[in-house]
Amino acid sequence: MVNPIKIGGVETFSTVDFPDKIAAVVFMQGCPWRCPFCHNAVLQDINASDNFIWEKFVEFLESRKKVLDGVVFSGGEPLVQDGLEKAIEQVKAMGFQIGLHTGGYRPKHFEKVLPLVDWVGFDIKAPLEEKRYQKAVGINLNLDDVKASLNMLLKSGKDFECRTTCDPRILSIADVAEIGQELSDLGVKKYFLQKYRPIESDKTTSDADCEQFFLDRNLLDELKNKFSVFDIRK
Numbered sequence: 670m671v672n673p674i675k676i677g678g679v680e681t682f683s684t685v686d687f688p689d690k691i692a693a694v695v696f697m698q699g700c701p702w703r704c705p706f707c708h709n710a711v712l713q714d715i716n717a718s719d720n721f722i723w724e725k726f727v728e729f730l731e732s733r734k735k736v737l738d739g740v741v742f743s744g745g746e747p748l749v750q751d752g753l754e755k756a757i758e759q760v761k762a763m764g765f766q767i768g769l770h771t772g773g774y775r776p777k778h779f780e781k782v783l784p785l786v787d788w789v790g791f792d793i794k795a796p797l798e799e800k801r802y803q804k805a806v807g808i809n810l811n812l813d814d815v816k817a818s819l820n821m822l823l824k825s826g827k828d829f830e831c832r833t834t835c836d837p838r839i840l841s842i843a844d845v846a847e848i849g850q851e852l853s854d855l856g857v858k859k860y861f862l863q864k865y866r867p868i869e870s871d872k873t874t875s876d877a878d879c880e881q882f883f884l885d886r887n888l889l890d891e892l893k894n895k896f897s898v899f900d901i902r903k
């Protein structure tokens with residue numbers, strides 16, 4: 670059987686990728702973006718060779734029905750692959766809840782996948798202004814695509830969170846405050862800041878640079894007041 674999706678890796682047991690659920694995570698191959706802080710650069714190339722066979726993963730899931738609550742489709746960027754919908758349908762039919770990690774690339778595909786999904790972790794890379802967003806994702810994207818996906822998610826009533834990786838080479842404290850304001854204005858209820866851990870090629874960013882966001886009381890208080898759920902992930 671042909672694999673419906675190209676998988677770059679799997680995590681067989683995770684308590685941190687799907688809130689309040691024990692989940693397996695599928696890291697899908699391929700991402701159109703080139704975020705300077707990416708720790709999954711090996712997943713970026715959609716043409717990289719397949720490391721995992723989908724049917725083997727499904728067999729594994731069969732044996733874990735009593736242990737796992739859900740399956741998270743992560744990346745890379747899962748919306749790159751047309752087979753995502755089919756893969757989700759197959760896993761959902763087995764009784765698993767479905768999580769999706771995405772940056773909102775390809776809203777037309779997101780529209781098809783969203784009804785099948787129980788929870789979404791939506792990455793917000795920068796303030797919602799095209800040039801600044803392009804700097805954060807490393808390519809000339811059309812920001813309207815990200816906005817369309819986020820609006821769709823807001824209207825869907827699905828459970829979701831937004832999260833931002835605080836890379837001090839890209840974002841200032843004022844930028845993060847601005848993102849918080851924009852998301853709150855849009856009606857986002859759950860927001861998380863993630864600590865940037867310098868990638869191997871980054872020899873100049875210090876831990877203090879990365880920590881500055883989480884030591885700024887004004888920023889943290891402001892964000893706590895704006896969202897029903899706000900937290901930091903280090």
Ligand code: SF4
Pocket residue numbers: 700701702703704706707708709710712713744745746772806
């Ligand atoms: S969207 Fe994610 S996988 Fe793609 S380049 Fe950015 S951090 Fe890496």
